[in-house]
Amino acid sequence: MDTLASLLHTSPAIAWMGVKIVIVFSAVMLLASVWTWVERRGAAMIQDRIGPNRAALFGKIRILGLAQLLADGIKFFFKEDLEPTDANKGLFWLAPFLAFVPAMMGFAIIPFGRDFTSGGHVYHLSVLDPGNGMGMLYPLAIGGLAVYGVLVAAWSSNNKWSILGGMRSSATMVSYEIGMSLAVVSLFMTTGGYDPSEIIAAQGHLPWHWNVVPQFLGFIVFFTCMFAETNRLPFDFAEGESEIVAGFNTEYGSMKFSLLALAEYAHLMTASALVATLYFGGWQVPFVAHPSVGLSILSFLIKMLFFAWVFVWIRWTLPRFRYDQLMHLGWKAMLPLSMLNLIVHAWLMSHGR
Amino acid sequence: MGVVVKKVELSWLDRTYVWPVMKGMGITFRHFIKQLFTPTSKRYTIQYPDMKKQMPAGYRGLHELKRFEDGAIKCVACFMCAEACPARCISIEAEEFSNLNFTQGFEEKRPQVFKIDMLRCIYCGMCEEACPKDAIWLRNDYEVAAYDRLSMQFGKWDLMNTYAEADGKERISEDPIPSVPRRAIAM
Numbered sequence A: 001m002d003t004l005a006s007l008l009h010t011s012p013a014i015a016w017m018g019v020k021i022v023i024v025f026s027a028v029m030l031l032a033s034v035w036t037w038v039e040r041r042g043a044a045m046i047q048d049r050i051g052p053n054r055a056a057l058f059g060k061i062r063i064l065g066l067a068q069l070l071a072d073g074i075k076f077f078f079k080e081d082l083e084p085t086d087a088n089k090g091l092f093w094l095a096p097f098l099a100f101v102p103a104m105m106g107f108a109i110i111p112f113g114r115d116f117t118s119g120g121h122v123y124h125l126s127v128l129d130p131g132n133g134m135g136m137l138y139p140l141a142i143g144g145l146a147v148y149g150v151l152v153a154a155w156s157s158n159n160k161w162s163i164l165g166g167m168r169s170s171a172t173m174v175s176y177e178i179g180m181s182l183a184v185v186s187l188f189m190t191t192g193g194y195d196p197s198e199i200i201a202a203q204g205h206l207p208w209h210w211n212v213v214p215q216f217l218g219f220i221v222f223f224t225c226m227f228a229e230t231n232r233l234p235f236d237f238a239e240g241e242s243e244i245v246a247g248f249n250t251e252y253g254s255m256k257f258s259l260l261a262l263a264e265y266a267h268l269m270t271a272s273a274l275v276a277t278l279y280f281g282g283w284q285v286p287f288v289a290h291p292s293v294g295l296s297i298l299s300f301l302i303k304m305l306f307f308a309w310v311f312v313w314i315r316w317t318l319p320r321f322r323y324d325q326l327m328h329l330g331w332k333a334m335l336p337l338s339m340l341n342l343i344v345h346a347w348l349m350s351h352g353r
Numbered sequence B: 001m002g003v004v005v006k007k008v009e010l011s012w013l014d015r016t017y018v019w020p021v022m023k024g025m026g027i028t029f030r031h032f033i034k035q036l037f038t039p040t041s042k043r044y045t046i047q048y049p050d051m052k053k054q055m056p057a058g059y060r061g062l063h064e065l066k067r068f069e070d071g072a073i074k075c076v077a078c079f080m081c082a083e084a085c086p087a088r089c090i091s092i093e094a095e096e097f098s099n100l101n102f103t104q105g106f107e108e109k110r111p112q113v114f115k116i117d118m119l120r121c122i123y124c125g126m127c128e129e130a131c132p133k134d135a136i137w138l139r140n141d142y143e144v145a146a147y148d149r150l151s152m153q154f155g156k157w158d159l160m161n162t163y164a165e166a167d168g169k170e171r172i173s174e175d176p177i178p179s180v181p182r183r184a185i186a187m
């Protein structure tokens, strides 16, 4: 790291930051695009179909159809970039980025491995070092921003289906955010810190000490809200392709659509990383008190990809909720449940459990 | 009369959502695992260019004009099929021939031109039903496609050879007995 820093004429801290950013964002991008394939193959398998398996590199190497990613990318890249005549051009262009950037930014806070010391420096494996004062508030705030991507896309394309989708998206956001935040607040209380690395450290390496066991209710609420937050089935009202054409991205095509779709998958990755961090011990390896760095990264990846798979799995299991049903669920079930969770844990803490 | 909608009373467990969702996930996961470990040849999907569906007996695919052992066409140009064809896609022109060894001087009829427009054919099998000589069969080849319209006009020799490879017969392009030139009728 020091040699890299001296090569670039910067301090090791900055060089390390650069390396981390490149690694994290390329990894998330890669996983997000691979997940489009996982989603399609997984869906096919769940429905007793086969899924995309024919795209091949140079017409020969089939690798289970993974080349479909490249084919899709190339196709989207070369498609004509249409925009509706009455669209608000500036916003229409801005919206995919507004959707994509928050989806990627949320990942910055998440520690994806143990910190390690080398040459007198402590290296933290998260883009934002712990102790930055934002902690878990950061992904929650960024998650709140994500709705702007949908809303701006919907508004700017000047299409009634799009506006319906955007409206639904903003309305649902109001109804799930509070329950989700309260679920996280009770985590802050029991772990005594709101920094993800503190939350992970407090969970320890024994699986029954992980937050999911004492706070199962909170986990259910948080996980359900993550579905609403990532705009995925069963809560993908913003898209609702059987009701409002394609919702907010009706008017989008070519690379802009591709960005919107990638944003969804990047969001999915961030959401599953959050679930793994908050409730399943982050990079903690079960039954290993002091794992090596590689092992901790592997453990984190496995957890995260498992939850990403659960997102796919649930998507192909459940039908879409009606949009007032999510409102009901948000206000009448998830909010009381997470409050109950909060109060029970507060009571337990006050009685010195 | 209105339809009486029966309201399903959900049990306490079902109303928590969590348990039914897990049950559903169990079902989808069973399907996933089953499909994952089924070899490709046993899956429901037939991956077309690599695998072909075995058509059942009686499938109505591409036609074949049947022939005798010596290669003579069975069809007697009776025009029954052309009459029966609802799509009007068969056109026949008859000719005469005589085989002195066989028919002792009588003249026989056979098609000189037998054309089916495969673009108009609806594979209904009426021609097969109508034929008094069992000379035209619809068989199991379903890959009837071409790059231009003209090659979808199947002539007599195309139709006689459609299943030559599949049955191991040789391709023929000539009648074993030449036709007799049309004579002026001597009164």
Ligand code: SF4
Binding pocket: B081, B084, B085, B086, B087, B088, B089, B090, B116, B120, B121, B122, B123, B124, B125, B126, B127, B128, B138
């Ligand atoms: S299958 Fe039907 S449409 Fe086709 S040639 Fe025979 S009678 Fe005509």
Ligand code: SF4
Binding pocket: B074, B075, B076, B077, B078, B079, B080, B081, B082, B092, B127, B130, B131, B132, B133, B134, B135, B136
């Ligand atoms: S194919 Fe059969 S029905 Fe058609 S003209 Fe020949 S003998 Fe007659």
